[in-house]
Amino acid sequence: MNAMDLRRGITMAVDAVVTNLKSRARMISTSEEIAQVGTISANGEREIGELIAKAMEKVGKEGVITIHDGKTLYNELEVVEGMKLDRGYISPYFITNQKNQKCELEDPLILVHEKKISNLTAVVRVLELALKRQRPLLIVAEDVESEALATLILNKLRAGIKVCAIKAPGFGENRKANMQDLAVLTGGDLITEELGMDLEKVNLDMLGTCKKVTISKDDTVILDGAGDKKSIEERCEQIRSAIENSTSDYDKEKLQERLAKLSGGVAVLKIGGASEAEVGEKKDRVTDALNATKAAVEEGIVPGGGVALLYAAKELEKLSTANFDQKIGVQIIQNALKTPVHTIAANAGVEGAVVVGKLLEQDNTDLGYDAAKGEYVDMVKSGIIDPLKVIRTALVDAASVSSLMTTTEAIVVELPKEEKEAPGGMGGMGGMGGMDY
Structure with a gap:
């Protein structure tokens, strides 16, 4: 068999x-549809789906939504004024939370510098201010490099100072405006x-602050900035005026982004529970549900329960291939597309092949098998839906890896460690004669 033709068949399918x-x-578009997607992605927990829908309603579908530990037994939604920057930490050495690979700073001092910072003396003064006040430090600049970066990292690792540096978002004049x-x-x-x-002459009055900053490798979220409300509103009015007077679509787009960041809020989902383990498990489910919901808003939804893929398999019967090997590649995808419905039915105690066969006879591509009720229903009307982006990405990525394997001659793997057998019982205690059971 020609591996390249097999791969072409898979890609074509x-x-x-x-x-x-x-x-x-x-x-x-509706809150109910958003709640349905969130509910399914949270393993059927309606409360989580509705919480995400409310958050999106508060800050908009393009708004920023973050997930934090709650202090009660219940889940809560809080909208906090904040700003999201599409820049993450310059170095992973700044990470403070190894579990989620983020740097989290509470009540930090914030230095905003227009140019690059590279020499040692440039950061010593601001580090001294942070140390004197016993507060974390966030540096936002065009770049932080060389001696300056090394000094910050050494202070973080050796002295335990909570510090982080990020590059300012944007380019040229737009970057300067973002920093302002x-x-x-x-x-x-x-x-x-x-x-x-x-x-070298920076004083405390020149530094900003906020309630909390969360920095990942990709972005930074600044919560509850301490800026004067009147000054913030005046700044927003300046941007609105610039939008009205701008003749460039590109400039308008960038100005609108700035206005959204400055005036828009950040929705905080506070996840509660009776124990740390319960909160952690719920946070994972909320994170999955939030990502799935954003994907659904971005690209739309398809009928869930695996039926979208199942009915797509019928379309592959019409696909013409150049040779037998390509046809085998198409058949591999066809069989794979039937597996989700087959598995869901089998897990519900029903013969998977029977359910697959019955659905393939239908003309209504919204019809599917509701495993919870044991009925054939309209999946969309029943609220059993999947985000297109999730389904598409899973299929494309799985096909990419598997087709790559067909043209790979060797793979480097890490051998599993051999675990030693558990020690046996205490010597001489193998049995106790003379005792009847």
Whole structure:
């Protein structure tokens, strides 16, 4: 068998299925539809689905939603004024929470500097201010490198100082404007050479602050900035005026992004529970549900329960291939597309092959098997739906890896460690003669 033709057949089939799924996807807009997606992704917990729907209603579908530990037994929604920057930490050495690979700073001092910071003396002054006040430090600059970066990392690792540095988002004038927005939001100053400001002469009044900053490798969320409300509103009005006067679509788009970041809030989902283990498990489910819901809003939904893939398998029968090996590749995908429905039915104690066969005879591509009720129902009307993006990504990624394996001659793997056998019982205690049971 020609491995390359087999791979071409798999790729051809996946492309056809993705096209079919996109043509059948439906965009969602109502809170009820959003809640349905969140509920299914949270293993059927309606409360989580409704919580996510409320959060999206508060901050908009493009808004920022974060997940934190709650302090009660119940889940709560809180909307906090904040800003999200699409830049993460410069170095992973700044991470404070190894579990989620994030740097979390409570009540930090925030330095916003327009230019690059590279020499040692440039960061010593601001580090001294943070140490004196016993507070974490966040540095936002065009870049932090060389001696300056090394100094921050050493202070984090050896002295235990909570510090983090991120690059300012944007480029050119847009970056400077973003930094000015951040300075206004946090109640600090933009340290710039144009105004004769020097890092070595920075004082506490020039630094901003906020309630909390969470930094991942990709983005930064600043919660509850300490900036003056009147100054923030004046800044928003300046941006609105610039939007009205702008003739460039690109400039308008960037201005609208800035306005959303400055005036929009951050929805905080506070997950409660009776124990740390329960809260951790619920947070994982909420995270999965939130990601699935965002995916559904972005690309739409398809009937759930595996039926979207099952009906797409019928379309592959019409696909023409160049040779037998490509046909085998298509058949591999066809068989794989039937597996989700087959498995769901089998797990519910029903013969999977019978359910698959009956559904393939139907013309209504929304019809599926509700394993919870043991009935054939309209999946969309019953609220059993899947985000297209989740289904599409799973199929494309699985096909990519499996087809790569067909053209791979060797794989480097790590051998599993041989575990030693558990020690036996105490010598001489093998049995106790003379005792009847």
